[in-house]
Amino acid sequence: MSILKSLVYQNSSKLNDSEIRIIQFVLDNAKICKTLSLSELAEKLFVSKSAIFRLCKHLGLSGYSELKFYLNEVYIENKQKLSNIDISNNFGPDLTKETANLLKYFQSLDLKNFYTDLSNAKNIYIYSTGWIQQMLSNFLSHELLIFGISSIVLPAAVSELQGVGKIAKKGDMLFIISYTGDNKEINDELGKFELVNNKLRYVSFTDLKKNKLASLANYNFYYPTVNFSTDNNVSFILAYLLIDLLVNNFGIWQNRKSENNDI
Numbered sequence: 001m002s003i004l005k006s007l008v009y010q011n012s013s014k015l016n017d018s019e020i021r022i023i024q025f026v027l028d029n030a031k032i033c034k035t036l037s038l039s040e041l042a043e044k045l046f047v048s049k050s051a052i053f054r055l056c057k058h059l060g061l062s063g064y065s066e067l068k069f070y071l072n073e074v075y076i077e078n079k080q081k082l083s084n085i086d087i088s089n090n091f092g093p094d095l096t097k098e099t100a101n102l103l104k105y106f107q108s109l110d111l112k113n114f115y116t117d118l119s120n121a122k123n124i125y126i127y128s129t130g131w132i133q134q135m136l137s138n139f140l141s142h143e144l145l146i147f148g149i150s151s152i153v154l155p156a157a158v159s160e161l162q163g164v165g166k167i168a169k170k171g172d173m174l175f176i177i178s179y180t181g182d183n184k185e186i187n188d189e190l191g192k193f194e195l196v197n198n199k200l201r202y203v204s205f206t207d208l209k210k211n212k213l214a215s216l217a218n219y220n221f222y223y224p225t226v227n228f229s230t231d232n233n234v235s236f237i238l239a240y241l242l243i244d245l246l247v248n249n250f251g252i253w254q255n256r257k258s259e260n261n262d263i
Helices: 003-010 017-028 038-045 049-058 064-083 091-107 112-120 131-146 158-167 184-196 212-216 237-262
Strands: 124-128 173-177 201-207 219-223
Touching: 003 017, 003 064, 017 038, 017 049, 017 064, 017 184, 038 049, 049 064, 091 237, 112 219, 112 237, 124 131, 124 158, 131 173, 131 237, 158 184, 184 212, 201 212, 201 237, 212 219, 219 237
Parallel strands: 124 173, 173 201, 201 219
Antiparallel strands: none
């Protein structure tokens, strides 16, 4: 085991959820990250440079330069592992299978109340828990705008959630896009919302499993992920498909509602 991975295991109890997500990305993408500057990595992950520096300190490292030094060892270790295994390419079949499962799941949804709340919402906020989820947030905002729904994409900071809790009005919607749905800091903050502002309608997007965030939401949607063949990363392409399915059907719902009003 590489020195960096050993440090992660030894100091895991010191890391918060955000730091765990950062180091997981760095370890899974050692080839890319070993070439990035501190500013470039922070920008890629939608976190501050100080957040990465604190992570280094919690791992017992002097700073980012030492992290990059040990990261090269991780890259070499990963490269050797790949050269010693027979890689089976199941990505295509797995993607086909999960696409069929997603379509079947989507067809089972009753979306009338969700679309009604979405249409009536005066303010729509979109929050995400990581850099991949941040891209999904931007995509969702863009797709909603096509059908005349404006939204505000929030930076990935808990303080942004706190701000929404203070200003939200009745009927406003808060979309939260997460991978696991079990970020304790975020879920705790949503729990506080119920005490000070119960006007928000929550919509969660999470991976296909039981999670705390989904239990807190008024509407929850699940997307499957598919493992890539050569590393520990997963594809989120079906999350994009789920968003397109939801938005496409919203357009159909809008047209039917307009036709009924004209009668």
